[in-house]
Amino acid sequence: MVLEILSLLVVYAIVPIVISGALARAFRYSGERAMEAAVLSFGFGPMAAGWLLEWMFRIAPHQTAASYVAVLSAVILVLALYGRGKIAALGPSLPLLWRAFAARDAGVPRTVHIGLVALVLCVIGFLLLQGLVDPLVENDPLKHANVARMVVRDMSVEHYPYAVADPITGYYAAAVHPMGFHMIQVWLRLLSGSAGEVWTIKTVTPFYLLCLSAAIFVAMRKFGTLTAWLAVAIFLAAPLIANVARINHIDIFRLYFFFAAFAFLARYLQDRLAGDLAHSAIGAGMALYAHAAGILFVPLAIGVFAVAFAIPLKQRIIAVCVILAVAGLIGGRQYVVNYQLYGSPVTSKELVWDEGYVQGSLHTEYTRNIITPYDKVVHGALRGFTQLNRFGFTYWLFVLTLIIGWRKILADRTAATFTLVIGGFGAGVLLSMLLGLDIIIKNPRYFLTIHPLMSAVAAIGLAAVVRLVMASPRGEPAEAAT
């Protein structure tokens, strides 16, 4: 138990702080900017360690657990020494962090503020509890945990993605996803020294739920803390988010990197600091490394740059090249492997699925009820609007924001970037439908890709409604804060 608590401390506290410190030194961040960047990139740490671990397994497989831990610790120690000044500066900047989260907007009564914060914290707390305590019982979480366990058993990643069945158990999966999620579990297993019963593997999703909530908050802070808390609330209020969070699904994890990469990209478009671009590129690489849907970052980011006319064309081309290079370096490997194995960089189809008599596609159409074109549109492409039991009111609030808050969206780079990305995703869904592909519409979880971005934008509209409803403290007009 002590070992497990220590391992959690290392993975989720020490390593993120070290990585943040190193990044802050590399890009000369300080003060408020350093604090915000540290919060937005807090989840990069465990992922970076997992990534290193995968390469260690590739370079020198079949070593003892202790030797992997020792090498990884050495790398972390070097990074800690490199970023020691910034890490030491984190202490004094803690009050900044506290003020950022505890601040109350002018014009927002205490009742509303406290009620809202308490609501969000209760929801997060309960999701953490469920994610942490309930055993793994769902299909995909069990498969990910199984892969991690087999990697620890073999001390090797040579069999992944198990497109040839595992020789010992027979485990077969035509997986397309890179190993980001698995490698963090592998790391936790290595630290607790067991291939068997390790409860700490259930902490990955809860940790990233915290990271993602904090990232949404920080990204929307400039609209005031009311909007920022509302953005977190809308994000959590989608039942599908609650569901994937409490069963330790991979989605919360992948959404964090996708969101953080775009949040940094928006900052780059605002201030044009090389550091933000680099953070964005690293985040994009990790999004690619987290999940195959992360590859959507590339076309969407290119689309954003294509219309970012305020920046000179040459600079935009350089930025895109930087992102492609860094992201490809970090997360590109699996897509090459996929192309070699399945003939396509991203495919989610089992090889047997349409062989001979199986008729798997027909089965999918019937079980997911996307048989007719009408079903495909209403239950497929427009499911964000029609399936309130999965997506909550997020899509409707987003539309509301487009109507009543378009001025604010246009005036702000973050909101504008997010809206562009959402529009780009919608265009992609439309395109895939026109091409007759079911790949995006068949699974509701794929729509979650843009969910944090949409929650952030939708909060602007909801904040306006909340301001309309609540009473303003005496002497202050309700609109004063914005």
Added chain:
Amino acid sequence: MSDGNETPGRGERVARRVKAAIGATIGFARRYIGTGRNLAAVALVAALFFAPGYYWLGGLYKVERYVDFDYLTASDLGKIDLIVSRYRDDPYLGIIPKVLKTGPENARWLIFREAEFAYYGNRPFIAHTDPRLIPLYRSDKVEDAVAFLNENAIDYIFVPYRHPPTLYNTVFKDIIGDPRYATLTASSGSFQIFKVNRDDREIVYAPVVRRTIAGVEGDDADSSLVMSEDDGAKWQHVGEELDCRVYKLPEEQFPVQADYAYRIQGSLAGSGDARLRLYQYEPDAADRFWSRPIAHEQLVWSGRLSQQPLPFSSQFEPDFEKGGFYFRVEVSPGAKLDLSQFNIGAEEIRRDDATGDPEDWNIVNGDDAILSSEKYDFATGAQQQSVIWGMRRPHTQAKYVNLDIPVAGNAGYEVRGTAQIDGPVYMVVLFLDDEGEPISRLKDANLSDLIDPETGQFSLRFSTPGKTRYISVRYTVPPNTRLELTENQVHRAGGGVTGRIGALFGNLGLLGASGATMSEPVVVANTTSDAYRELFVGDRLFDAYKAMGDTVFRVEPGQDYRVRFKASGQGRASMIAIFRDDNGNLLGTTGLWHGRLRPQTRHLNLRYSAPSNVRFVHYYLQFSTENGDVSVADLRHDRMQLEQVVADDLISSIDRIAIENVRRKNPYKPWKMMEDNLYVGPTKSCTITARDYYSYHLSSSKRYLITGTLEGDAYLSLYATNFDADYLPTPVRDIIWSGVVADGRRDFSVQYIPPAEGRSTLFSLTRHGGKRIKLSNLKIREIK
């Protein structure tokens, strides 16, 4: 000067005070309104969480698991028993312990669902998605599949809850659908384990008798059932007229108190056959609020409807304080239920336990008809009959191994013992509160799954609900089965940190065995199925012991009667009236009373109205415990001369509200399943329109082969629902076939073992999306 100045001064002061008061009032009002608006703003945001809150309720319902350290660390193989005990309603995990007990560890499996098996199963396997299977998926010859199974030395096949297309569309459907190739050896929650047969065996089949729920028996096992596109109203019905379709009344709870006795009465009119049932959920015994187990269910009325309103009247005493009662109506296809005549009245009858004398019974709500027995002379009743009570129900024996073992609430316990069995034996753990009343129970554990075949030892771990003070362990033995229990002990097991440490010290021998020991060697003799007698009481039996009056009384149709008797003893009992026509054919039944027996003699005075075309009635008492002396005397059967049975006006105010709610809503609303909310996966629009029921008597110690033809254009599931023959009967529903039938016809063949020794098994069909479906040629055969 002073005078001159005081008056305006006073006026000013008054004016100032008035102004101040008005100002304060306005300020207060503004602040108050402001606060209201602020709360409304928070509520607006909180409303966003309505939908996810709906999902979380499922987890919130059993909060104690979040303070259990063992549970927190239960994520892997070592604790699969713990996980399964907590997730015992989860179809995906219940099968895993059976996998772990099947065959040697190195036996190879062919599996049609990977996640749970791969993570918890600990057996080598070939997955159904493995490309090595592609040649077989292209083949339509069973021989190829047999050859593949032999080449790869595959001994077992693992079939999941819902069949994947790699199973139901390919040659493997013929392997699992034919007992010559594969034998069904175990199943749980619709998951199945097959053993591959390597010898050419001869299979002998025996036909299975079909029973319809209205009690007419036939020997043909062929039937058809059709569901058309829309709701129940437009259905074509194929089959006998007596097969019933179930409608659920909107579940209006009507609140009850455990210390009171209640009576419901009313009348039903219409045509066709109908049943009215009353049921109560277990208050806190489930993980999900929408699938609470039914604690008890009572038949209120069953029979054929006529245009004349048929009055019914039934008494009951609630098992639990909480939970409330619900009503359900089932009618046959083509039946009409006239709801303007459908009333349910209920009243509270306060019970005084001091003497059991009816004069001490205090009627709360004013009606004197039912218990005013002083008008009647017990001694001179001409039709007085004596009945021998206490005959054991032969096909099932239940034994309370030990009653009232004191335990602590919210703690982990373990039942350990040694037993020899030669068939399925079920173990039930009842949790009792400080008054000895059951508050919930552990679902039946099949002892053969728990038992180690070599040593004969078994153990079952569980944790007690918060209010538990005693537990009771009980075993149910089906026909032709022997249970020899040589040791049976209850130990405190790891629940919470202290429990864990305690168990550790206990293992080291430092503390000795903690917890109660209740070793009491029990040999339950062989039971035989020769003595098995089917006694019709609706489709649920409330056993373990029952007695039946041999005397048959003659009645006149449409007249009111009452039956009175004295009863004493322990446990719960039901009194049922069974109606027959001139030829002795069964017409229907009425549950007259359901309640607790007391050590003191109680006088019960019940009444009913005989349905039309009834000529004979006999009474039937069933009760739930062998403990203590159950005795019933003074059974009388009287025509009521002076009293009119009135339906409506006896209702107390609270009950009237509930009942009006029942009436307002449309009871023809078909029974909808909440499955699409339970699992993320199937689409939102998956709708279940209704189902038809056929009933068969199937035994859990036998295997069956079910064949039939499906036609239509839909993704559909065929269910078998098994009602166990237990004191608190629980329906267990299994999917026995599921898949896409797209614009065509498909023959299916599946093997099935009922999950519990049941009284009846019903088959039903569910459609998820798609259009019309039809099931025909349903044949059920026993595999000898």
